[in-house]
Amino acid sequence: MDSALAVHRLHFAFTITFHYLFPQLTMGLALLIVILKTLALQTANDHYNQAARFWVKIFAINFAMGVVTGIPMEFQFGTNWARFSKDAGGVIGQTLAMEGVYSFFLESTFLGLFVYGEKRLSPKLHWVSAFLVFVGSWLSGFFIIATDAWMQHPVGYKLGPNNQFVLDRFSDLILNPWTLWQYLHNMTAAVVTGSFVMASIGAFYLLTGRFIEHARIFVRVGVIAGTAAMILMLFPTGDGQGRMVADHQPVTLAAMEGLFDTSAGAPIVLVGQPDTDNLKLDNPIVVPKALSFLTYRRWEAEVKGLNDFPRDQWPDNIPLLYYSYHVMVGLGTLLIALTFMCAWSLWRGRLYGNCALLWALMLALPFPYIATTAGWMTAELGRQPWLIYGVMRTSQGFSSRVSAGNGLFTLIGFMGLYLLLGILFLFLVHREIDHGPAREAAVPEPGGAQ
């Protein structure tokens, strides 16, 4: 922890992890609110409007948190990763600037109308504002993923004077195949988070016997959207993303799977502890040959193990990478099983009275957040030791003029500030949930209602 490199990495890791707790919900919820508002327009059932209004309140608090914790992300490229920014800014500055120009203006304009404007606008115009906020937030996701995808799989560039990365083909940067799979995988994950939060709050109301009509809408919409998203999570998006890693970062694949020795018919490890000192996996429980099949569609295909890659190419924290990946997959499997049981029960018309499943839904609330965070940790730890995969090492990119002491000072500052934000967030969200989807409720505008 005393090296500047470690401090700068932790600085970004901490602030991005905290930040992404909020956009993953707002991006998923934006879609679900558009669905609720569409149902309200089509069925003239006012419960849908009340349900939408309740979720707009939760959305607004999350969005405010997402905005204020998002600003430091763009800044940190310059403050903490100056050498990287100087060399690669001509390429990834494109996508980051496009996010500001195309997405933030759109979002910030229509957010106010969407959150506060229901009384001022006609139902159709209010639907349009909800839809544009959804478009804005999903565009924002695209440009960020495109930026990360370039760092995972750099394309469309050439090396200029002084080893700077110079944009060579803009279309390659935007149409990076890595972007496609990572974007789809990430956005379905956001829908999973949104769906589970919605269903979970609905289950809570059903179990406590409050707001029954709204709660049924929450559970129904949450379970149906969650089931669809979980299927897409697995196939094709998870599979596509996995094959991207296998093709372009084979050493990362080996580390994620805890595969030390190159083997034909490689197994998938369900449980086990990687021992990087003795280069073996302890206490393994495996599905034989599954890794070979999933990666190459042949049961006997050879998968290269860590031992056949040079050590200086290995991700620098293999155990953490391995566990992140396994937590993501493990929780994903659990969530698939839960959504399928709930969907089945909903179809048979029994879910609203099934106490055990409602309890499970309610308690599952943190799991999508943990799985998504673990997924991002897999992606970013898997990229190590590279900042730009294969071309620039992480140790070459941080701001060498910003000392560990100054970096730690601001990291501690962020930790304190985010602790405060986290407490405020929980306090305000708890109030809204306690208050529930009541009839007259509206989001408190800055300066109060007019």
Added chain:
Amino acid sequence: MIEIVWLCLVAIMIAGYVVLDGFDLGAGIIHLFVARTEQERQRVLRSIGPVWDGNEVWLLAGGGTLYFAFPALYAAAFSGFYLALMMVLWLLILRGIAIELRSHIESPLWRPFWDLIFGGSSAVLALLYGAALGNVVRGVPLDSDGFFFIPLWTNLQPFSEVGIVDWYTLLIGAAAFAALALHGSYWVALKTEGDLQERSLQFASRLWWAVVVLTVIITIVSFRMQPNILKEFSAYKWGYVFPLLAFAGLAGMRFWSAREADLTAFLSSCLYLIGMLTSAVFGLFPYVLPSNSSLDAGLTVTNAAAAEYGLYIGLAWWIPGMALALLYSVFVYRHFRGKVA
């Protein structure tokens, strides 16, 4: 050539940010003094409520544009002013939270607390933005790799071992503080009626004198602090149009506000801010971040720019994107035009 186009576009984005977020920062600075009752504070917040977030987007989009067009400048300035920028971030976070969360709970503890945070963070942000501009004009100790790092303060002298805060940058900070407070006063006067409007205008008429005095002082001091300014203005006489804009803005504020033309007075204040900023950009040209030791070490519009292909591609998405953004802004400001109730 394309680099100069992008310098102008980045300057437009920064000017857009200063003019737009400037008035809600200014409203934050003055609201503790001019808005005395709960109802009046609500009105000040309602006057910026629907637009402040969009105004702040100009900072993000401007920062992004700077990053892509001048990566070396972005990297050097952001890491070099590290501590001050981190404080800007913390203040932006606190301020955003204060504006958004204040109305959630009606309590004699909750609201005054967030009012204080809103006012305090707005005031310190205005000071820091001014100090940042002062640092750029004064120059920084760039090394041969084009990087630097300076602490928050050293001996408060703007020579040799400099810090972010010295008497010169504090002076620019004070000028920015006064100018944005004035800008905010005109905005609040424009959007409100009755006592609140009356008090904002009184506040503005006093602040105006402070801005005039500070403008004269910083103009004289800056010419001595940064020799490139005099060189540039003597070489290209047409550049005097920028300080003239600022001067016209100053005169316009006084003239129109005395005639109760609140909108024109506010627009004059916009003109003043634009004039001052463009004068600074022009005076530093071709430098975008001068060195404080030898002129040759400074970052210029050419050596800090990204490669040409990317800059040309950038025009293709920036122009339609910003046209759309402008359209949204016009839509929002029209939708929420008029006095707040």
